[in-house]
Amino acid sequence: MRVAVVLFTRDLRVDDHPALVAAAEAADAVLPLFVEDDGIRATRYGGAPGRRAFLEQALADLDRSLRELGGGLVLRRGDVVAETVRLAREVGAEAVYASADVSPYSRRREDRLARELDLRLVNGHFVVPPGEVTPGGGDHYQVFSAYHRAWQQVPMGDPLPPPARLRLPDGVAPTPPPSPGTGAGAFTGGERAGRARAARWLDEHLDGYGAGGHDDLGGDVTSRLSPYLHFGCVSARALAVEADGRAGDAFVRQLCWRDFYAQLLWANPHTQVDDLRSRGDRWLDDPESLAAWREGMTGYPLVDAGMRQLRAEGWMHNRARMVVASFLTKHLGIDWRAGARVFFDLLLDGDVAQNVGNWQWVAGTGVDTRPNRVFNPTAQLRKLDPEGAYVRRYVPELADVSAREIAEPGLLAPSYPTPIVEHAEAIAAFRARRARAT
Ligand SMILES: Cc1cc2nc3c(=O)[nH]c(=O)nc-3n(C[C@H](O)[C@H](O)[C@H](O)COP(=O)(O)OP(=O)(O)OC[C@H]3O[C@@H](n4cnc5c(N)ncnc54)[C@H](O)[C@@H]3O)c2cc1C
Known part of the structure; x- marks a missing residue:
């Protein structure tokens, strides 16, 4: 009997899953495997509660779909490479199929696997x-x-339907389904x-x-x-x-x-931590302003609404992400890496490529063709949230304040912070720093 392993990573579905389809075509029996990675679990990324619940829900849902096809998910915990190699040898697998990924961490994992066994990487992401x-x-x-x-x-191309039927290798039983945690906020994890x-x-x-x-x-x-x-x-x-x-x-x-x-x-794997295009920035060391930004207490309603949405939901609107990232790097002069870390801690969609690519775009160290562009948080508010609906949703101190007042930082409710920087001065200082640096 020909046996293949499908190593699931962050491709937790059965629909349009090229690795699963390729394995089912090549082998008589398929072992669907997910290894909870100790390396990731140990990081701040692995510890974020909402993300953990989302992942557990997604795994339970995947297991259910695989069982409906005749298989089921085998779960392990530990080092992904060691566990995959061990299981592949135990069942006599000829090959391991997986979706190719891009982060430096996942590419090291792929390299290590390829040294140990026949790894077939396909595009699933x-x-x-x-x-x-x-x-x-x-x-x-x-x-x-x-x-x-x-x-x-x-x-x-045409999306692929799931394999008509799966068969587990002899002697292999699926792991009892994980009992999914709760607390993924406004989201429920899983393919369904x-x-x-x-x-x-x-x-x-x-x-x-x-x-x-x-x-x-x-x-x-x-x-x-x-x-x-x-x-x-x-x-x-x-x-x-x-x-x-x-x-x-x-x-x-x-x-x-x-x-x-x-x-x-x-x-450019180094851009996970390094500037793609350095502007010679000397970022400011300002823990107080960083904390005010992180807590949504800058006195700029749109910035604060975005950061509070992030904390409340594990998600933020794209336009708010741009405004808060611009505010941190340009108004406050704080390193984009500090902001990216906060995002990565809290976002359910936290993703190395998307997070650092977008942060560098906003900071002007990446692929934006206008690196000194600044998002004016008040002008953005007037244009994209003219009624103040977004702000009121996330900043309760401003729930009873009119849209006109929300758009005038400095004139707000006494319970709401006064702006931690003055827009025109902060931007002039940023431009002066960039001019000196480049
Ligand atoms: C500073 C900053 C950090 C970000 N960090 C992340 C991150 O860690 N993970 C992440 O998935 N996205 C990130 N984004 C991109 C974007 O904000 C989110 O993908 C988007 O807000 C998700 O909402 P949506 O699914 O409703 O998007 P929609 O508007 O419905 O778009 C559909 C899909 O397109 C993709 N997409 C949309 N906008 C972008 C974009 N600017 N860059 C890349 N893909 C995009 C996403 O996969 C999104 O789900 C970041 C943006 C900024 C400005």
Whole structure:
């Protein structure tokens, strides 16, 4: 009997899962494996409570789907490589199938596995995997518009249905299903929840997304699929195919951004911690301002609403992410790495490639063609949350304050902090620092 292992990592679904399909085609029996990684568990990332609950819910859901197909999930805990190698040898597996990933940590894991056994890596995370489109004369893109044009030329292919039937290797029983924790906030982990959210959102909001829905902070009507995409509960490719078929160009473009940042980190692994394009910044050491930012107590309503949404929901609207990141790096002059760490601690969708790519874009050390761009938190508020609905939702001190007053920092309720910096002065200081540095 030919046996294969499918090593699940953050591709926790059965639909459009190329590694699962390839294993089922190549072997008579398939062992679906998830190893809870001690290396990740030990980090701050692994400890975040909402993320843990989301992961457990996703694993329980995956196990259920695999059982319905005749299999079930085998769970182990420890070092992913050691556990996978041990199990693969125990069942006499000819190969291990997995979805190729981009972070330095996962690539080291893949290298170690490939040294020990026959590792078959396939694309399960991206619409277009890193390296598939490359610019003439270079190995990867650093300009989004050029990448987007090339990306659009690649056929997406047809999403794959799950294998009709799975069979576990003789003598292997699935692990009793994990009892999922609670506390993933406004989200429920898993493929079923992800697919239901996607179907509902595409029906209700895809049409309005391109016509302003994407940036409408007050409406807050983006898909909120990012945690499901990060954990692979929803296939990015299947989602792109579905949206593309409904003329959802603006939404598909955002999925292209996701692939863009993935190929950027894949080609520049050092940018997990280093600037892609250093501007010679000398960041300020200012723990008090960093704490005020982290707690949502800066006195700028939009910044505070964003940071409080993050703490309350483990998620933040994209436009608010841009504004809070710009405020930290440009108004406060604090290193983007400090902000990225806070995001990574709290975001359910916390993802190395997306987080550092976006933080560096905002800080001006990455791929933004206007590195000194500043988001004015008050102008953004007037434009994207004119009624103050977003702010009032997350900042209770301002619940009874009019939209006009919310948009005048400094004139606010006595229980709300006065601004920790003055906008014009802070920006002048930032520009002076950048001018000296470059
Ligand atoms: C400073 C900063 C840090 C960020 N950190 C992360 C992170 O750790 N993980 C993460 O998934 N996203 C991150 N983003 C990108 C973006 O904010 C989120 O993906 C988006 O807000 C998720 O909401 P949504 O699913 O409703 O998005 P939608 O607007 O519904 O978009 C659909 C999908 O497209 C992708 N997408 C949308 N915007 C972006 C973008 N700017 N960059 C890359 N992909 C995008 C996401 O996968 C998203 O789920 C960050 C953005 C900023 C400015």
